Amino acid sequence: MARRRDLADQQQRLSAATWSVLAARGLPGLTLRAVAERAGCTTGMVLHTFADKQALLVHARELLHWRTGQRADVAQAAAGTPRAALRAVLLQAASPTEEKREEARVWVGFLAAALADPVLADLHRSYNRRFVDRIAALVAAACPDWPSADCAAAATSLVALVEGLNVLAAVDPATYSDEAQHSAIDTALARLDAPL
Amino acid sequence: MARRRDLADQQQRLSAATWSVLAARGLPGLTLRAVAERAGCTTGMVLHTFADKQALLVHARELLHWRTGQRADVAQAAAGTPRAALRAVLLQAASPTEEKREEARVWVGFLAAALADPVLADLHRSYNRRFVDRIAALVAAACPDWPSADCAAAATSLVALVEGLNVLAAVDPATYSDEAQHSAIDTALARLDAPL
């Protein structure tokens, strides 16, 4: 036996470095050397912690999901009514702050990467469906008399709206300002109160 | 004087090849060699037609905008009422066919590229704002008594919804099926008939 390392800690540090590089230079700039430099170590250490670059990517993708899920949990728990919880979760999923805008850029990067990487595509589908299910459950709680099919349809629409706002705001924050995103979500939610 | 070439034709062929590669292999797979192979020529010819890779990307981005704009024109002209035109334009912007799904993948690729490339970002903003303006004009025509600010807000919401559907369907066509996209758009349009 000899030197022991804290594997989990190393993975987290490298995940943070991966995130930082991803936000600063985008997906094309995400290289092992850049991650190592940001983490203050060498590529050798990176590839001793993660088997290869794809493992690092997968870990960073899980980190993104964990962050957004965590924030959604907080927003949901802080709200009083189901309706308020729905609104809070949707609003936090949009990107009013610079931190969220950074997340949106990273999200777009992973989305584009998923188009050519089956593993990342599977992760994306899984995480997105989980988000849709969460929204569907909140819609069902806010509108108890709705059939579940309508809740599911409303959930997919709301998620599409939120992700669309995120994506468009990532590259054009002037047109898709915080207020524009806010009003878009509130207008969509107003439909829940007065269904056809 | 000597051999003459059809520059416009070559540019169009190479743009189409860029398009094809982007749809098939995603943004990381978009290399000059891949484009040349798809176009049946060499990298030398590619770089004699376009100054560099960015010029090729810009031309392909313009081609994408031209295609979608063309299709929107057709849908808009074929509709009878402003309301029908709005619905037709939004529905064709979604991706019910494999061809549109390919366009959506390409769109995502350019979006991700725009995050790191200011020139592509400018193009993206310009084209997207033009699309928002088109939708806003159709909303204004369909709802003549609305203030223009409300039309603009509705337009940004509708565009965000449509692009969100496109983006999500590109990577998860099962969850975001044609019917789901259809009903999402129709539900959003129904709000125009019964404003608050």
Add this chain to the structure above:
DNA sequence: GCGTTACCGTAACGTACGCTACGGTCTGGA
């Protein structure tokens, strides 16, 4: 204190990239 061994930095490999220089090829005008 010392050897063993897990750990990781160093260096380099092979590959693929964007891009360029050059020379062959084919065309259009005289």
Add this chain to the structure above:
DNA sequence: TCCAGACCGTAGCGTACGTTACGGTAACGC
């Protein structure tokens, strides 16, 4: 018919990538 020259395929440049092999180094058991 023939030549000037526009055109483009070939080959390779320099660079950066992911990955690997190896040797130094530091810590744990005895």
